[in-house]
Amino acid sequence: MRSVRISLAAAAVAALVLAGCGTTNERASGGASPGASKSCKGTDGKYTIGMSQANVAEPYRQRMDDDIKAAAKDVPQFDVKFADAAQDNAKQVADVENYITQQIDLLIISPNEAKPLTSVVKKAYDKGIPVIVLDRKVEGDAYTGFIGGDNVQIGREAGKYIAEKLLPQGGNVVELKGLAGATPQAERHEGFVEGIKGNPKVKVIAAASGDWLREKGQSQMDALLKANPKIDVVYSHNDPMAEGAYLAAKAVGREKEMKFTGIDALPIPSGGIKAVEQGRLSATFTYPTNGKEAIAAAKKILVDCGTIEKTQTLPTRLIDASNAAKIYAEENPTG
Amino acid sequence: MTDVQDKVVTTDKMSVAATLFRFQSVFGLIAVFVAAIIFSPRKNGAILFVSADNLANVVRAVSEIGIIAVGMTFVILIGGIDLSVGAVLGLAAVGSAVLMVENDWGFLPSVVLVLAIGLVFGALQGVATAMIGIQSFIVTLAGLQIARGLARIWSGGQGVAIAYGDGPKEAPTSFALLGERTFGGLVPIPVIIFAVVAIAAVVFLRVSAFSRHLYAVGGNEKAARLSGVPVVRVKIAVFAICGLLASLAGIVHAVQLNQGSPNDGIGYELDAIAAVVIGGTSLAGGRGSVAGTVAGALLLGVLNNILALNNIDSNIQLLIKGLVIVAAAALQRLRPTS
Numbered sequence: 027m028r029s030v031r032i033s034l035a036a037a038a039v040a041a042l043v044l045a046g047c048g049t050t051n052e053r054a055s056g057g058a059s060p061g062a063s064k065s066c067k068g069t070d071g072k073y074t075i076g077m078s079q080a081n082v083a084e085p086y087r088q089r090m091d092d093d094i095k096a097a098a099k100d101v102p103q104f105d106v107k108f109a110d111a112a113q114d115n116a117k118q119v120a121d122v123e124n125y126i127t128q129q130i131d132l133l134i135i136s137p138n139e140a141k142p143l144t145s146v147v148k149k150a151y152d153k154g155i156p157v158i159v160l161d162r163k164v165e166g167d168a169y170t171g172f173i174g175g176d177n178v179q180i181g182r183e184a185g186k187y188i189a190e191k192l193l194p195q196g197g198n199v200v201e202l203k204g205l206a207g208a209t210p211q212a213e214r215h216e217g218f219v220e221g222i223k224g225n226p227k228v229k230v231i232a233a234a235s236g237d238w239l240r241e242k243g244q245s246q247m248d249a250l251l252k253a254n255p256k257i258d259v260v261y262s263h264n265d266p267m268a269e270g271a272y273l274a275a276k277a278v279g280r281e282k283e284m285k286f287t288g289i290d291a292l293p294i295p296s297g298g299i300k301a302v303e304q305g306r307l308s309a310t311f312t313y314p315t316n317g318k319e320a321i322a323a324a325k326k327i328l329v330d331c332g333t334i335e336k337t338q339t340l341p342t343r344l345i346d347a348s349n350a351a352k353i354y355a356e357e358n359p360t361g
Numbered sequence: 362m363t364d365v366q367d368k369v370v371t372t373d374k375m376s377v378a379a380t381l382f383r384f385q386s387v388f389g390l391i392a393v394f395v396a397a398i399i400f401s402p403r404k405n406g407a408i409l410f411v412s413a414d415n416l417a418n419v420v421r422a423v424s425e426i427g428i429i430a431v432g433m434t435f436v437i438l439i440g441g442i443d444l445s446v447g448a449v450l451g452l453a454a455v456g457s458a459v460l461m462v463e464n465d466w467g468f469l470p471s472v473v474l475v476l477a478i479g480l481v482f483g484a485l486q487g488v489a490t491a492m493i494g495i496q497s498f499i500v501t502l503a504g505l506q507i508a509r510g511l512a513r514i515w516s517g518g519q520g521v522a523i524a525y526g527d528g529p530k531e532a533p534t535s536f537a538l539l540g541e542r543t544f545g546g547l548v549p550i551p552v553i554i555f556a557v558v559a560i561a562a563v564v565f566l567r568v569s570a571f572s573r574h575l576y577a578v579g580g581n582e583k584a585a586r587l588s589g590v591p592v593v594r595v596k597i598a599v600f601a602i603c604g605l606l607a608s609l610a611g612i613v614h615a616v617q618l619n620q621g622s623p624n625d626g627i628g629y630e631l632d633a634i635a636a637v638v639i640g641g642t643s644l645a646g647g648r649g650s651v652a653g654t655v656a657g658a659l660l661l662g663v664l665n666n667i668l669a670l671n672n673i674d675s676n677i678q679l680l681i682k683g684l685v686i687v688a689a690a691a692l693q694r695l696r697p698t699s
Contacts, residue, residue: 082675110675114627115618120422124669127415129404141522142618207519 066331076125080138081113093317115142136160171334173316177213180342185221196227197258204263236267243267247274265298293357303350314340382696386640386656397667423662424551425610430636432606434654439579440646441497445504446607450626452512453611458521458621461532483604487597512623520622540616562651579646639689
């Protein structure tokens with residue numbers, strides 16, 4: 027039986043090698059950069075679009091998929107497929123490879139990380155598949171267009187809002203930061219520092235890292251409340267941490283003493299817009315999911331035979347009590 | 362089809378059934394492969410699943426899990442488990458990147474040191490379980506945390522990008538070759554590494570006395586000890602091999618993604634265990650084969666691929682994979698005991 031085991035293993039290995047040396051060869055088309063003429067079949071065409079998502083466990087990314095789905099409904103030529111890499115770079119590489127095998131007409135990708143996804147995105151692009159990159163970039167320029175938000179700008183807007191609207195007379199601010207080492211964390215901090223420069227009486231008296239998480243924001247705020255008797259504003263790098271901070275303040279009966287601001291403003295029931303509408307947060311700033319814009323760009327490339335900008339930066343919007351309900355309704359037209 | 366190890370097989374009917382069960386994963390692989398051809402999307406008459414590129418993608422995607430699963434087979438054969446392999450993969454990926462990029466080490470010393478780290482890490486886990494007598498589940502659960510922590514410290518908490526070249530802060534181009542494809546650009550090198558590991562493991566289990574010891578320890582540890590099997594040494598060696606292979610998979614991981622990140626390989630231990638279970642190796646130890654594990658890993662890879670090619674919803678994919686594992690385990694229970 028052992029010899030059988032060996033021969034089976036040998037057969038398995040032979041199968042592996044044969045699999046590699048098989049029949050067809052699709053590598054011929056390499057090197058062509060996707061021109062509009064090649065992929066565009068006009069309004070009569072039917073197009074399969076592959077959307078490779080980094081991780082749908084994050085509400086922001088689930089919303090991105092939902093926005094793409096909703097926007098694609100209005101383009102009858104489009105059939106969008108979705109894949110979830112569950113935060114694993116290797117899985118996302120395989121997802122894109124599978125889309126290439128399926129010979130999709132356009133790839134939309136929100137990369138888990140830049141470096142590991144760069145070569146497979148280039149592979150798709152070199153095969154003539156137009157590539158739209160969302161939210162996080164890949165390296166180099168082997169993609170058709172990038173659409174994303176500007177975190178420095180968002181931080182700056184938040185800083186200005188706090189310096190001018192919430193604390194015109196100055197006051198104490200604590201900053202709840204995102205995950206250390208993450209680019210958006212650094213950028214949202216950098217922009218904020220610029221934004222509050224105009225009002226030197228605004229002081230950042232403490233900062234802590236809440237790792238983007240509601241429960242971590244809450245526990246960090248517990249400590250900040252004990253250490254700081256006077257806090258006027260909590261600037262949080264995202265909405266869930268701001269909500270956590272609110273809960274911590276409420277637990278010690280201090281939530282009325284201070285104001286809370288967040289970032290992201292997801293138009294979902296557990297998102298920041300609702301928190302503003304219900305009065306827990308004073309303001310939040312939209313971080314666009316880019317889903318609608320991605321489908322618009324895809325339409326431009328495939329249906330209209332046009333070209334898109336290499337980099338499209340979407341502006342942020344201030345959400346406060348005056349517009350929260352209205353914008354929530356706008357973003358959720360069906361419900 | 363006679364086998365000294367297959368113990369008492371009384372009738373022909375029994376032996377046919379026994380063979381079927383023994384190679385359930387190979388038959389399972391064939392069944393899933395045929396199903397994949399049937400359900401494969403087609404384009405211009407071509408069956409996309411069997412295109413050379415796609416089959417190469419399938420085996421490339423399973424190569425890392427496959428390498429880990431070979432080591433895991435050894436551990437499970439002695440009735441143990443190793444939960445640390447995903448974290449050791451992450452540690453090795455980080456190590457490769459930091460040594461070659463930040464420390465400007467050469468290809469060979471970096472790889473040797475990273476493999477040595479995996480080997481020693483595994484051996485220490487073996488010591489803890491064999492000599493101190495802590496259950497391997499607990500030892501390697503702790504090992505998982507320790508390896509993950511070491512990876513975070515070594516990398517400074519962030520992914521270390523790998524750029525290739527001769528300059529400072531660049532990894533040697535010889536390292537990049539590990540991620541390339543050969544045989545006319547079709548066979549990924551990671552697949553060849555996996556194949557070599559699998560063949561070596563099969564041959565090793567065939568020719569060495571170690572193999573008898575391994576199955577003996579897994580079958581009945583006390584009896585093995587009483588009959589003079591060096592149980593402690595066998596256990597330490599097995600965990601060392603598993604750690605070594607996990608770090609090899611980490612090197613392969615780093616070169617394929619051009620990055621070593623402390624978050625690499627999260628949850629890979631579960632995929633490896635799934636491959637071993639589907640491969641027909643008993644979690645109780647003493648029964649199973651590397652060939653079965655290889656088939657199990659390929660089965661999972663083909664399944665992943667065909668579900669993705671058909672754009673099955675990612676949540677449904679999880680359900681289907683779970684059911685396949687349960688089915689494989691259920692088949693094990695039906696297996697005639699000899």
